[in-house]
Structures are given as structure tokens and as C-alpha cells.
Amino acid sequence: MVEIRQITQAEAIREALEQAMLEDERVMLIGEGVPDPKGIFGTTSGLQEKFGNSRVFDMPLAENGMTGICIGAAISGMRPVIVHQRIDFALLCMDQLVNNAAKWRYMFAGQVNVPLVVRVIVGRGWGQGPQHAQSLQAMFAHVPGLKVVMPSSGYDAKGMLIAAIRDNNPVIYIEHRWLHGISDDVPCEPYSVPLDKAVIRRSGRHATVVAFSFMVVEALLAAKALADLGIDVEVIDARSVRPLDMETIVESVKRTGALIVADTSWKTGGIAGEIVAGVSETAFGFLRHPPLRVALPDLPAPTSHHLTRDYYPDALCLARAIATHLGSDVTDADLVSRLFRTTPHDVPQREFRGPF
Amino acid sequence: MVEIRQITQAEAIREALEQAMLEDERVMLIGEGVPDPKGIFGTTSGLQEKFGNSRVFDMPLAENGMTGICIGAAISGMRPVIVHQRIDFALLCMDQLVNNAAKWRYMFAGQVNVPLVVRVIVGRGWGQGPQHAQSLQAMFAHVPGLKVVMPSSGYDAKGMLIAAIRDNNPVIYIEHRWLHGISDDVPCEPYSVPLDKAVIRRSGRHATVVAFSFMVVEALLAAKALADLGIDVEVIDARSVRPLDMETIVESVKRTGALIVADTSWKTGGIAGEIVAGVSETAFGFLRHPPLRVALPDLPAPTSHHLTRDYYPDALCLARAIATHLGSDVTDADLVSRLFRTTPHDVPQREFRGPF
Amino acid sequence: MKNDIEALYRDMLRIRRVEEAIADRYAAQEMRCPVHLSIGQEAVAVGVCAALEKKDGVFSSHRAHAHYLAKGGSLKAMLAEIYGKEEGCCKGVGGSMHMIDLEAGFLGAVPIVGATVPLAVGAAWAARLRGEDKVIAVFFGDGTFEEGAVFESINFAVLHRLPVLFVCENNLYACYTRLSTRQADRSIHGVAASCGCNTMSLDGNDVLAVYDAARSAVSDLRNGSTPYFIECATYRIREHCGPNIDDELGYRPKDEVEEWKAACPVARLQSRLDIQPRDRLADMEHAITQEIEEAFACALAGKTPNQTDLEGYLYG
Amino acid sequence: MKNDIEALYRDMLRIRRVEEAIADRYAAQEMRCPVHLSIGQEAVAVGVCAALEKKDGVFSSHRAHAHYLAKGGSLKAMLAEIYGKEEGCCKGVGGSMHMIDLEAGFLGAVPIVGATVPLAVGAAWAARLRGEDKVIAVFFGDGTFEEGAVFESINFAVLHRLPVLFVCENNLYACYTRLSTRQADRSIHGVAASCGCNTMSLDGNDVLAVYDAARSAVSDLRNGSTPYFIECATYRIREHCGPNIDDELGYRPKDEVEEWKAACPVARLQSRLDIQPRDRLADMEHAITQEIEEAFACALAGKTPNQTDLEGYLYG
Ligand SMILES: Cc1ncc(C[n+]2csc(CCOP(=O)(O)OP(=O)(O)O)c2C)c(N)n1
Numbered sequence A, B: 001m002v003e004i005r006q007i008t009q010a011e012a013i014r015e016a017l018e019q020a021m022l023e024d025e026r027v028m029l030i031g032e033g034v035p036d037p038k039g040i041f042g043t044t045s046g047l048q049e050k051f052g053n054s055r056v057f058d059m060p061l062a063e064n065g066m067t068g069i070c071i072g073a074a075i076s077g078m079r080p081v082i083v084h085q086r087i088d089f090a091l092l093c094m095d096q097l098v099n100n101a102a103k104w105r106y107m108f109a110g111q112v113n114v115p116l117v118v119r120v121i122v123g124r125g126w127g128q129g130p131q132h133a134q135s136l137q138a139m140f141a142h143v144p145g146l147k148v149v150m151p152s153s154g155y156d157a158k159g160m161l162i163a164a165i166r167d168n169n170p171v172i173y174i175e176h177r178w179l180h181g182i183s184d185d186v187p188c189e190p191y192s193v194p195l196d197k198a199v200i201r202r203s204g205r206h207a208t209v210v211a212f213s214f215m216v217v218e219a220l221l222a223a224k225a226l227a228d229l230g231i232d233v234e235v236i237d238a239r240s241v242r243p244l245d246m247e248t249i250v251e252s253v254k255r256t257g258a259l260i261v262a263d264t265s266w267k268t269g270g271i272a273g274e275i276v277a278g279v280s281e282t283a284f285g286f287l288r289h290p291p292l293r294v295a296l297p298d299l300p301a302p303t304s305h306h307l308t309r310d311y312y313p314d315a316l317c318l319a320r321a322i323a324t325h326l327g328s329d330v331t332d333a334d335l336v337s338r339l340f341r342t343t344p345h346d347v348p349q350r351e352f353r354g355p356f
Numbered sequence C, D: 001m002k003n004d005i006e007a008l009y010r011d012m013l014r015i016r017r018v019e020e021a022i023a024d025r026y027a028a029q030e031m032r033c034p035v036h037l038s039i040g041q042e043a044v045a046v047g048v049c050a051a052l053e054k055k056d057g058v059f060s061s062h063r064a065h066a067h068y069l070a071k072g073g074s075l076k077a078m079l080a081e082i083y084g085k086e087e088g089c090c091k092g093v094g095g096s097m098h099m100i101d102l103e104a105g106f107l108g109a110v111p112i113v114g115a116t117v118p119l120a121v122g123a124a125w126a127a128r129l130r131g132e133d134k135v136i137a138v139f140f141g142d143g144t145f146e147e148g149a150v151f152e153s154i155n156f157a158v159l160h161r162l163p164v165l166f167v168c169e170n171n172l173y174a175c176y177t178r179l180s181t182r183q184a185d186r187s188i189h190g191v192a193a194s195c196g197c198n199t200m201s202l203d204g205n206d207v208l209a210v211y212d213a214a215r216s217a218v219s220d221l222r223n224g225s226t227p228y229f230i231e232c233a234t235y236r237i238r239e240h241c242g243p244n245i246d247d248e249l250g251y252r253p254k255d256e257v258e259e260w261k262a263a264c265p266v267a268r269l270q271s272r273l274d275i276q277p278r279d280r281l282a283d284m285e286h287a288i289t290q291e292i293e294e295a296f297a298c299a300l301a302g303k304t305p306n307q308t309d310l311e312g313y314l315y316g
């Protein structure tokens, strides 16, 4: 019998790391602050104590060099996991990620694998602002040779991290800061979840909502409220960004005839557009409505909490967009009454404490 | 009367730099090899001799630092133009470009401009391979705060570079190596071409082909061959990547009812998808065919010239794709006879000499 | 010099009190952005900025309050920014980690570590090319020195003999991580010297030492010398990010913390102050408190910014 | 040592003849990729690799032929690669700027400058963590030393005392740009020393000096020493990229070029060789020529690779 209990996603990630390290002694963990008292939002706490400082490392502030060093270790028989507390810091190591990690195996005609996991955190704390709250999945998703995932549930957070570590390719594993504190059912045992499969979180007939990462949480809230009002949407948790599981998405759109994509990043040039394009190409005849993207405005994140209120689309925004898009006559008051937040708009849960 | 003569695009770029430097003494030029005997494919030749070594600089191999230094100069009253001989090297300075250049004005609520031009070169010489032939416009196009352009004609190469230098924002100016050697009509005078307007290069009724950079050349060849065979396509030179001139594109699609996008980069997550998405959203009812992307396979560029033959889609590929897509009964032999290349597939013009 | 000492003292005390006031009010959760306090490190900011003129420029990073205030940045605009208000120095776009006051020559602070070091070099380069007599100082931490872009920047500054004053505040830690876990057994200023900088290494909690060093560096720089790199030993008293003292976490040895607390730059200078009558000290405290109260009141009363303004900030 | 000298000479001569043969045939436009020849710099590659064992690893960059051959990489696979053939060491994906021979411990070369320096440190780290007795050497140029990632890599290697031998081939130029246009007046090995490396600076055209230095460094590294950084003064005789001599461009002073031509590492060692009877020298030349002819013939006769193979290379 599988033992299951409720833990937070931060704990699920920590457990995945611990179990992956137990299972394979080549797995090592490194990042700025990995062994520190805060343990990367609790996701690495206790691991250095458990595995010693020859497998769990802190590192200098040197993202490009350290990423290259991890690639060097990965092609030499280790399986490094490197963590960046903000995806924004990964811009410093785009060279090593895109020029080397993504291409090393290919450049050498398959002779060497690069089993590297890069954990990067997106999303918001309080006032993180322009350089600390980007959501850059689209940049990585464009690069052949990388795999990119964005789990949204505790189950997937654990299973996809284990799968990523077992995988022989570089995997960009994107965590949303606002998911860390959410608790749900996670089996105790190690297990893996495929890195290339979307999952239908809620079935529905009227429209397909494809969501990424924290937007899955918002989409499910929106779907529930809409269902009360007679609009029955299907919610797909995309989970992987590269490869995209277009099959599951297209299948669904063929059934519902409508596509809405909810992303955590800027609209233009984002991954939502890729899904819209893919569906338009392959399920053209099935679309009864034009496709729609719900994403961030094309502006860097502001800091002031007054300014973030309308910057991040939430469940209410999404529900509004869907209802309008489908031409429903649901009133705004209906939506507002169902989706009114009692927590401030800039915290995910009441227990959340700034500043991070 | 405007004096016009035929010059190569490399010369057009050189002239733009020269005239911009004459016009505004704050303009300065820097890059690895800028003053060297090859002068960045001839685009910078003689400029140091003309403007001296306090305005035209070589630089250390230090892309991120040097980009930051240029940003520092830009916010302090200069107008630097920095050149990277390969866009691949710009991966080293994504941090400064995305975190600083794109956001400096915004972060400080509009108090400071960043008049910076980053010239980057995409495309192929002989055997440049995985790390020297990427076409990363999509990564930049996703970033609010940047402008991104990809001129295809000599006229635009000059006019858009002058416009980019006069602009108060960071502009990523993307040149295709295979365009450098093409000669066409370029006015002698300084002039500017808008950074946000696509242009219709050829009118047509049956389909809209939106092309970027060197793919405009291929698209025009394809269009000509198709016209002989009764297929009349409109060719739009997108010219700017951010902002995309969706108005011109959507307008055209509304007339033709079909959209094909030809890009110089990988298909997945590329800018072609953004155009398809934008058109699908806003001109949904007008599309009589599903949209189509013609782009690179999702693989890094191989080096062997045997392997590049089928890697880069050319006019023939494009014509085939269009004809098939529109359900035409044109035979392949018809297309091959019209679009057969007499030059080797890995050189743009007969005069082109490797290795670069 | 007597008056100078008093001014240095006042500037340090003012920064200390501002940051204490931020810490005190932080729990109210109205400053909804990270704050990285400089309490314990004021002497570096004040000593260096006292050696600069208004026309000179300063860059900083995440821990910017002290540098901003020492260079003459507006306190009101800073607090309003931390409160996310329209009156803030970035109109609410930036928060504590983004500071600017062009009027005062505080040219910018952003939180990507190392991000402003090349910008400072570029600003000095521009000054040179434009024939302006300006020195640019940039403050950064020991951790930031590990970033490759800093190494790249130093090379270029030395190569072109630019008027840059690199100020490394070595507080022994980057977040919770000790220097020895991150850097080889090397001397930071020694590395800078090997790259061709003029270097000085000093007690960063002695504001007079910092001031003297900076003054001589700045004067050399104005005369066309190669860049200066000064490494200042100092210590952060509160947590890396946030308002609290986190000594209970135990990432720093107790006696190290105690030693540095005893070396408080404000207290140390006070003992050397000779203010007569002694009431003037109390007057100084009082004036500072009043200024701070007023600035907080303004910040709290400030206007809330609008989403619609944002678009205009993106392109110029 | 007598035999050693002969072996060193033979290895240098072989590399020289291979590259001359590439240059001679390049005009036929069948090698359709850039080539960066090491003619003039053979002593560094040969001296260092002679001090390594097969189990040790080597990384390089755009100018990799000499390093690859000196470490024992297959000549046939290298030429086939340059001709873009299936039998190439990267099956045609890579070309001259991408070299690998895992069997020989040549772990990879790619053209982004600086890209392999951190990889070498990572490989040494992995060796340490896996308890393998391996030294990793990485070759790079004076220009590459300007990249921040190199600075970052050195710090980490010293911090963890990894068995890395950094080999900087200072040939005074990066492409057409002279060192003094790019770097401050500093000593490259001096900077490395300030970062905690053991350093040596030597005449890189004296293969015996290089060999001695590398041998003592490697032996120290096997005994757990901190990393070594050796700076080798040398000179590229042909153009930066391509088969030709480009002295007519005038970017390098004539007498500098002449001086270095006179310091040819192959000729210098030859004058110290004591091969009896002298015919053996001719035999050596002959054997090398034959091997090269054969390898070119194989490369030319090689199979052309297929686009369809590419997909299998991307993910493992
Ligand atoms: C590129 C980058 N990497 C990591 C971080 C996270 N971070 C913020 S402050 C900091 C420590 C900086 O240490 P130091 O330079 O010594 O400055 P101090 O905080 O001690 O003043 C780190 C790692 C960042 N902001 N940017």
C-alpha cells in the first residue's frame, strides 16, 4: 500500500532531493544558500547534515562559471542539481546553459550525456520587482537540447524532480514561489512523473484552459466558479514546457472547440503563443472561438504592492476573460462574489510572510 | 534629388555607422575586432581611422562586462553601438541586456534612457555549427524594454541602423551574414526607417507569407516561382521583431485568408509562433487555411556541409510548403525547375568565400 | 577638521536612525518589499561619499540605503519608494532594492549582484569621453567580487585609466555564507592589485580612515590616476534581508558578532567627538528624529501609484 | 631523456605536418568549416600532454588540433570531421572547432571562448568526488583569460583544491587584437597567482621547458596540491582563422613576426636532437607523411552523414 500524506511543495521538493540522493550516489546538490538556515525556502534544509559537505555544497556568486563547472561534473559521471533562488540569476548563465548544456551531447554526436538539473524559482514574494520576479520559461523552451518543466502540484513537484534527476539530459526545473507553501497529497515513496506529459486536472466541455505552474491553481479556482454559473471548462496542467504535450492539448481542444492559455509570463513571445500556434496549425477546423492568451502585460514586474494588484492576472481575471470570450452572459458580480480574495493580493496564503 | 547607388548591405551598415557618428558626436562604436583588418565583415572598416580611437574601440573578450559598461555609458550621455560577430556570444550578456538594458528606464520610472544599439550577427558561414550559427531573435523579442529589428534590404539595413542609433532605447539590431554581400539600391544621404513597421515586398492574393531577415530573400524567390505557376502570394518583410507590426500582417491575412511564416530560427518557441498566435487571435474568422510555420528543425545547426543541406529551408522548400499548404496541384518538377540553385547550398552568392 | 568629524558623525547617525526606524516599522507589513539594512556598515558609505563632490556619481546594489543617503539622496523619496508610493524615487516601480537620485549624483542601485559594477565603469568612461571632471564610486560586497563581470569591469577600467573608485565592503558574508566557503584563500584587494588597480585595505568601521583613504584616492583619480580599489572590513549587524537580528541562527560565531558589535562605527566616532555643550548631541538626535518622523509621515500619506502609469516608463 | 626528446620532436613535427597539409588542401574548398591552426604553438600542446597520462583529461577550444593530437586523439577521426564525414569524431556535427576523443582522454573542444574552462574544473571536481586519480588540463588563450567565467572557475578550483592544470597560451593576440589593447598592464599569471594558483611563466616555444613545468605541476597535483596555472609565451604563425599567412595585413609588427618565426619550436628542438644515423629523421618525416596521406584519403573517401541521424543526438 502506498503511504501518502499532506506536505507542502517545498517539503515535496526536499524529499525528492533526499530520495534521489539516497538512490544514486552520483547525485549532488549545489547552489547559493543551499546549506544555509533558510535552506532555499526549506527545499534543501537538513540535506548537508544528512549527506555531508562532499555532496551538498554552497557556492560562490558566479552563476556562469558554476553552471559550467556543474556541466563539467555532469559529463564526468556526476549528476549535479544546481539551484538559483531566482530565475533572473540564470540570465547570467545562459551561455553555459544554451551553448554548452543544451548542445554538448548533440555537438559530439551523442557520445556524452549531460545529466544536469537546474532548479530555478519564478514568481513573486513581496516587492521583488523587475529583476527578481521574471518568469523566463519561454527563453529556455526555445532551446533544442533542454527539457523544461513547471510542475504545479506537490505530487508532480516531487515526481518530476526525481524524474529530472534520473534523466540523462539537462532539465530546467521551474518552481513557483507561491506553490512552495501549498500542501497536498504526496506519497512517501520515491516515484517519477514523466517530463513530457500534460495532465487534465478537470474535465469540461465548453473550453480548454491550458495553464502553467501557479496559473493552474488560479485556473482551477476560476473553473470552479464558472462551473457554478454553468460554464464548464477543462483545465489542463501543461506541466512540461519543452517538450510541450501538444497531443493532450489538441485532443482536448478538439472536444471543447475553445482554447485559453494562462501563463505566468509576459504575453508577447511567451510560451502561451506557442500553444496557440500549435493548436491553430493542427486543430484549426475544430476551433469555434479564436484562441485567447491570459498572461502578464508586456511590462517588467513593478515592486509596489499597489502596482502588483493589476499586474498579475488571478482567478477572477481569468474567469472574466473566459466568460467574456465564450460570450456568456454571466455577470461580473456573479464572478466577483465567488472569487473575491480574502487574503491580500500579494500573498499566496495567509501564512505567507514577506519579504521573499 | 536623392542620390542612390548600389552597394552591399555590409557597406550600407558601414555608411549608417559613419553618418550616425558624423551626425551625433555622442555615438561611439565598440566590439571585438571593430578596428581590425577584416572590420566585422567590412561593416566597420575605416571607421577608427576616420573617427579616432576615442570613438571607435576594440574590446576585451568580456561580453557581459562590456555590455554593462556600454549601458553605463549610455545612461551617462553617450550613444554606444556594441557589435558581436555572432549572436551566440550575446548569450554571455543576457544578464546585462535583459536585467539592466531592458529595464533601466522602467525600473527608475522613466528618469533615464538607455540609448544602446547591440549589433548581432546571425546565420551561417561555412560550418559554423552549433555554437556559431544560432538565430536567437525570439529570446530578445520576449523581453519588454528591448526593441529588436531584422532588416533584410540594403535600404533598411542603413535606415534602421540609423533609426536604432537615434532611438532612446536599447535596440537589438540583427544582421544576417548572408545578407552582407547582397547589393541593392541605397541612398547616399542619411535617413531613417521606422523600427516598428513591416513592409509588403510583393502583393498577392492567395496567401500572406511573413518572412524575417534572409528568409525574405528566399520568400521573394519562392513567390516569383509560384507566380509563374499561378499562385500569387503576398510577401511581408516583418523587419521588426519587437514590436511586431501585427497590424500590417493582420490586414494582409484578412485579404488573403492564409498565413505562412518563414523564420531563420528553430520552430518551437520561435517568433513565427508569436505571429501565428497573434493572427489566430485577431483575424480568426478570416483564415481559410490553418496557419503554417516554415522554420529550422528543432535541432542545433550541424557543421558538415552535407548536413546543412537539408537543415536550412530555402526558396524551394518554402515554395513546396506553400503550394502543398494551399492545396495546389503544381508539380514538384515545376518548382524544382524554377528554383534549382546553381550555387552550392552553403554559400549565399558565388563570390562568398568560407570559412566565415 | 573638527566640523568635518561632526558632519561625518551626523551622517552616520542619521543613516543608523533611518534604518532603525525602518526596522521598527517593518512588522506593520506596510513596507512590502525586501530591505537590506546597512546597520553596522555606515562608516564606509559616509566616509567615501564625504570625499566625493555632488557632481561625482555613485552606484550601489541591494544594500543601498546608506550609500543613497550618504550621497545626498532624498530621504522622503526613499521612504516613499519603500512604501510603494507615487512620491518614491522610482514612483513605486522599484522598492528598497532600486534607488536613484540623479540630482544628488546617486546614479542607481539594483539587486542583481554585480550588475552595477560595469555600469559604474561605463559612467566613468562616458565622463572621460565627454571631458567631464567626475569620479564614479561603486559600492559592492565581498560576495559580489566573485562575479566574473566585476573582474571584466576592473580590467577595462584599468586598461582605459578611468576615474573609478571601487569600494568593496567586505562584511565576511554573502547572505548566510561565509567568505571562506566561497572564495579561495586570497586577498580581495590583492586580486584587484594584480589587475592593476591602486589598492588600499582598511578598517571600514573607522569613518576617518575611510574618509582619508577615499579623499586621497579621489584626488588622485581627478589627476588621471589608474582606478582605485579600496577594501573595507566591516560587518552587518542585522539579518541579510529583513529588519531583524538573526544571531540565534548561529551561522556566525558568537564572539565574532560580539567583537564587531563592539566596533560599532557610530559609537566609535562618538567617543572621539568633542561637542560642546553636550546638549548639541541631543539636539542633533532630535533633529534627525524629526526629519525621519516627517519623512515617514509623508511616505504613509503618499499617493498610491497607478498601473496605467507603467506603460509610459518602458520606452523613451 | 634522449628518447623522450625524440618523441617530443616527433609529436611536434607530426602536428606541424598535419596542419600544413590542412592548409595546403584548404583551397580545394572541401573542408567547409573554419580552421584555427596552431602552427608555431606546438610545443605547448606537446609538452603538456607528454606530462599527462592517458587517464588524465584535456579540454580545449577553437584552436584545438594540436591539443587533440598531442593527447592521442585519432588523426583519421579529426580529418574526417573537418571534411564533414560520418567517420569524424563528431560524425560531422562539429567540424574543426569541435573535437573529442574520449578514448584518448580528449574530453572536448568548442568555439565559445572560455566555455570549456569551467568544464575542466567540473571534470576535476567529479574526479575528486569519485575518488579517481586524474588530472585535468585545459588549454586557452590570452584573450580567453579576459572572460569572467575563467576568473570564476579559477576561484572554485583553488577553493576546492582541484587537480586542474590551467594552460594559458599567450600568443599576444586575440584574432587581430593585441594584448595591450585588451588587457591592462598586468601579468596574466600574476593575476592567477593572486587568486591562489601555483603559477609558472615560461617560454612556450621550448618544449622541454613546457614539459618539465607540466611534469612537476602534474606530479604536485596528483599529490593534492592547489591548482597550477602555467602561462606559455608563444606565437601563432598563420592567420587567426584559415590556412594562410596574413603578415601583409600588418596588424603585427614585422620584426615581432620575424623574431617568433626564428623561435620555431620544431626547429629549435631539432637543433638539439641527436638522432643517429641522420636518415632516421628522414624516416620519421616519411612515416608522418604516410600517415597523413592515408588519413586524408580516408577522410575524402568517408561516408556523408545523414540529416536523419541528427535527431538521435539531441537527447539521451
Ligand atoms: C546574480 C545574483 N546572484 C545572487 C543573488 C542573491 N543575492 C542577493 S544579495 C546576495 C549576497 C551578496 O553578498 P555581498 O556582495 O557580500 O553583499 P552583502 O549582502 O554582504 O552586503 C546574494 C547572493 C543576486 N541578487 N544576484
Ligand SMILES: Cc1ncc(C[n+]2csc(CCOP(=O)(O)OP(=O)(O)O)c2C)c(N)n1
Residues within 6 Å of the ligand: B032, B061, B063, B089, B092, D062, D063, D111, D112, D113, D140, D141, D142, D143, D144, D145, D171, D173, D174, D175, D240
Ligand atoms: C564568447 C566568444 N567571444 C568571441 C569569440 C570570437 N573569437 C573566436 S577566437 C577569438 C580569440 C581568442 O583569443 P585567444 O583566447 O587569445 O586564443 P587564440 O585565438 O589566440 O589562440 C575570438 C574573440 C568567441 N568564439 N566566443
Ligand SMILES: [Mg+2]
Residues within 6 Å of the ligand: C141, C142, C143, C169, C170, C171, C172, C173, C174, C175
Ligand atoms: Mg558581504
Ligand SMILES: [Mg+2]
Residues within 6 Å of the ligand: D141, D142, D143, D169, D170, D171, D172, D173, D174, D175
Ligand atoms: Mg591569443
